[in-house]
Amino acid sequence: MVETVKLLHQSDYPQEAITLLPKVAAHITGMFFQLHQCHDGSQTFVYVSSGCRELCEIEPEVFQADFSIIHKLILPQDLESFIESTAVAMATLKPWNWEGRIVTPSGQLKWVQGSSQVQPSTNGTILWEGLLIDITDKKQAETKLQATEARYQALLAAIPDLMFRISRDGNYLEMKRDSSNCPLLHAEILGKNLHDILPSDVATVGQKAIARTLSSGTWQTWEYQMLTPLGMRDYQARLVANGKDEVLAIVRDITEYKYAAAQLQLSAQRDRLLTETLARIRSSLNLDEILQVTVTEVRQFLRVDRVFIGLNDAHGGAKTVAESVNPKYPSILGWSEHEKNYYSEIKSLFATNRVRVVEDTAKIAVSPKLKSHYQKTQTKASLAVPIILEDELLGALIANQCSSIRHWQSMEIDLLQQLSEQLAIAIQQSLIYQKLATLNSNLERQVAERTGQLQQKMQELEELHRVKDVVLHTVAHDLRTSVMGNLMVFKHLINSRELRATNNSDPVMVPVSYSILERMLQGNERQLGMIDLLLEIHSSQQQGVALEREPVKFNTLIGDILTELQPLFSQNQATITNLITTDLPTVMVDAARLQRVMTNLFDYSLQHNPPGLNFTLKAKMTGGVIRIQIQDNGTALSKLECDRLFDLYVRDPQGPGSTSHGLKMYLCRQIIQAHGGEIGVNRSQQQGISFWFTLPLMSEQA
Template sequence: MDQETRLNADLQLGTAELSQLDCNQKVKSTTQLPSPPNWHNILQGVSQATKALLTNSDRTIAINQALAILGQATAAHRVYICEYHPNFVTKELAFSRRFEWVEPGITPQHDNPLLQNLSQNEFDLQQWHQQLTAGYSFSAIASTLSQPQRQFLQSLQVKSVLLVPIPVESKIWGFIGFSDCKYERQWSQDEEAALITMAATLGSIMAYRQMTDVLSSERQQTQVQLALSEERFRLMVEGSEQAFFYIHDHAHVFEYVSPSVQAVLGYTPEELVGNVYHVIMHESSQALADQLTDQALLTGKRVDTYAIFGLHKDGRILVLEIAESPVIRNGQVQGMQGFARDITDRHQALEQLKAMAKRDRLLRGMGERIRTSLDLQTILDTTVAEVREFLQADRVYIVNTNSRGGESAVVAESVAANYRSVREWTLTSKNHEEALHSYFNPRVIYVVNDTTKKIDLPAVIAQDFISFQMRAIVGVPIMVDDQFYGLLVVNQCDKPRKWQDFEIDLLEELSTPVAIAIQQAKLYQELQSFNAELEQQVNKRTQELQQKYSELEELQNIKDEFLHAFSHDLRTPIMGILLVMKNLLSQSNGESVTISPIILERVIHSSERQLTLIESLLEAHSSDVKGLTIQKLPLSLHTFTQTIVKDLEPQLIKYQATITNEIAMNLSLVSADALHLRRVFENLITNALNHNPPGLNIILNATVENGMMCCTITDNGVGIDPDVCERLFNRYIRGRRSQSTGIGLGLYLCRQIISTHGGEIGVISEPNAGAKFWFTLPLANPFLEL
């Protein structure tokens, strides 16, 4: 009877022993969650499993019987044993499934490559080992675990799990697992305690068996060593799916290769024997294989299982798991024997799971950065760096096709140190730009595995590919607000590359969060611009309001000053007239009164002053509302000013002043309204007399400057403060030294008259330095005046 037949018979025997248990507790394939197993049945199952381990001399059969008993007793769908050990490649903590029992109808997982040499950090499983090492069990419902753990259990069709530690010599050898594949089962503390006791018993038995096996082996070594070696060798060579090999020394030449090598690598043994073993290895793995093999030949110590990239006869690259151990005779290393197993499928499955997890982290990280940051440049720079690292590409960049008036610009780039940056790229001609726009469709993903094989490339684009060593390209469009923004581009520079579908899908998925980040930054910039503009407008309006308030306050002061002066100027003559009239009335005694000419002159003079004040006020208001009406005619300033000086002689005598008229007789004529212009001269001369002490000297002059007649009235008086000069021609403004009782409209009317003529007026003065009033008038055109 062979081993497999005996194993099946023992399993049936173990199952038969379970007839003593309550059959109603076995899990049925129903849609309803069954009741928990009977506690008595679990204890009885633990007892029977322990008995099977202790009474059966074959450890494998004993363990399988025990697992079957425990599966029936606990109503679990899958019961298994896993061993902790260092990962064959990375040396990190890993585990492998060694034994398994499953209920009929449940898919076995014993041969699943994922469960062999599985590192703890692959699916964030360190927590399991930590809890088991502390002597506690670990139970959980898959849907409540972290995403990596949930993903791992769901790939095994597990709804809930219970793990109990197997201690061997005070260390955790591994664990027994109980999986429910149909229901989300909660394990009780009593169940966990009973199964922990069972695992401890299993560990003790295993330690005992190991010690017994060592003692037995030492006693029988000399008798059975040769038979066992021959049997092992025969089984490995004839029945194994692994390729067995033997090399003699450091030359690494095959002396023997098993026939199974043809199924693994495509070579016959005859094709390999006598050749260096590099023939089956990719060049990237040869140095590692040489180092480990030479180390074992030198030290005589077994090499931990490791993985390399192998070469199939047809050129395919495989992942080979290599197990080597030195052959030692009489204390001397005679050679190296080993096995090579094809683990390409398992490696690819692990790599795909790693890639999926890494891809999820990349997308989550991108989304998190968009949610938490408004720094677009940092988001884009991090994205291209992570994509390049994930795809192991030579260059990744994002190009904005409309950043500078239609010229493309690279806004973010990650490139290997030995390749040029595409930021150096520029358009060489108009044809260059036209070729780019015509060749690349902005809404289509552009994929090229080898640019040297593209025969339809325009010459300028082909030259770009050569200049920047672009051997393989993927370009994914970025759409912002349904408008083409640019491209997310990946380059392989050193060699062609067959782009995988999942890589292209990743780039296409990434284009969406990149577009969101760009749109978010755009909206943020618009908001900042709007806020800045709004703040600027508020500041501007505030300044305007402050200016208006200042003007209003100034107008209020002017109004108060005007009312005070106007009321004072009107009150003085009226009070004089009133006093005279009252005095006459008191002297009349009801009879007629004779009024002397002097009194009449005083009354007339006071009335004329009132009328002049009122007319000045009305005229100033009328000029603001309707504007002045003037009638310009050619005028000789010399003759005109001589008449004015003659008329002002009484006032000059009164103020002991002199006027010198230096305006030349032959000076060009001006175009002016004589009536209004006379008021200008009279106002300026009268102001000079009123604002200065007696004995003033006044000089009249005029010259032609820049096509205009510039008239000046200069005095040697007390001068005017600079702050008064700036606003002297405003309405209701009077100098602080003014001896006049006017309301301050004279100079304002002068400015109105000169402005209406098309000229300008001003004053140049300093305190104690006299004053020089000037104004300009247009020259007369004799042809137009006819």
């Protein structure tokens, strides 16, 4: 465009083309100008395009009238560079380029970029032909980009991890180095391959991780170890695709993390070992087992070659009572004078120290006998703690490293010290147990004597029980005989009186009234019934309930029983609704015994309620049994009464007929249980009670 402006202002250029310049400039962003600079240094705008209005908010005529207006627009901080750049261009006649800020009349701050060709004319003046454009947006974008770049650089600088750009072939292209965790310089890495820097196996794994990252487009992690001037270090590399054929590797030193995790795991294992040892001591009295399991687990935990426990003996010496040892190294369970001397010296050392830590047996001053012991047992490092109970040295718990010297960690020392305390408890527990065993032996002898005496007493009690049963049976039998005799007399007297009255004979003189005789008769009948119940219950307890089972259709059996009980219902004005269906199967039962059960259940409700009671009889099959239910609408029972109704216990003597009914209920349970069923009673929320009992089906009885 500058060249176009130059052509338009040449003297031989067609005049009609010059008139096109404003039209062309109006469609171009920026301010075009043509400037003449005279010999005296004065400057005049020959031409200024209309773009100056948008750029500078000034009309072209103003610029043409006063060149200095451009100096007033330029920000003072940038004016010096403007003047200097124009002076250099005039002196060298090289193209002029400048960037700076202007402030428009409305107060807008803008960045502008100026460029111009500088050429001498034929009359000796200098012609400037150029363009000023608004680059504010560009500058703002550059500023933001620079700020963002600065933030990124600060962020990268704050990240302690190493960063590498690595090609698909494993070549290092670029790196961000942190001298604190990278032992190599840029020159030692850039341009090299993974196989040049890392161990062969590590480099092979890394090459595969790079391939997976580029093929999958997802993060890949890769952990490895490497020997550095700081020792063996653990690293984790995280790879992410950084283009088609390269990855960005972020490498972090995780040595401390791995160490902390390992320490945490060891701490958990130590706590588990202590907990299990304590539980073992509490649950076992076998000292040998406790000691052996302890040395085995401690050796496994510490990963040492030998762990053993030495205890003092009764003769003032010591002996190894438990040991776990790597088969590659000698065992010290076999005693010799040498080991006795070793323990003697260990005792003297523990007199002043609660722990003995030896990391290298070759670098400590020891007695010849202790040195000989180390050589014989191939011990290169040792850790020993005393087993002390109430300030008395009982022995020692000792760990030996035979394969190499060893730095014993504080956690390992603490473990042995805590275990030695638990072992002291176990030893004390064993001593107490030995004393108790002695006492127990004497006690067993005394118990044997007492047992003989108790057996004699039990034989005497059994004899008394036998006598009691005989007496109960005899008394009941005799009482029954007596009562039956009374009943016969009473019945004869009543019959004689009725007979004479019928034959108009002289009445028999009876010293008591007829009603009294009836009450006496009823009372004796109740007594006879109770005696029969007592005898039957006694027989069932001694010999069980004898049943005469036979197969019967269940609904037929129930119908026969209800027919037999009809007089009882009529006498008490009771009604019964029989809801038992005809499709129930055959059962194997003692029909007479079952009728007695149902009679007792109906009779209980009738005797404890006024006349007019309503019964409902139901039955259903469930779980291999038939469940029968007798529901009435009478008086409800309490929960305690329901729970105890079928038990044999002493009842309230003031309850009329309560003992007799209690015996009947107890006998009902004996009969149902003899059939293989169950019986019970439930209380209703509104009124009445519900008796129930079960009978097994024939298939269940087979």
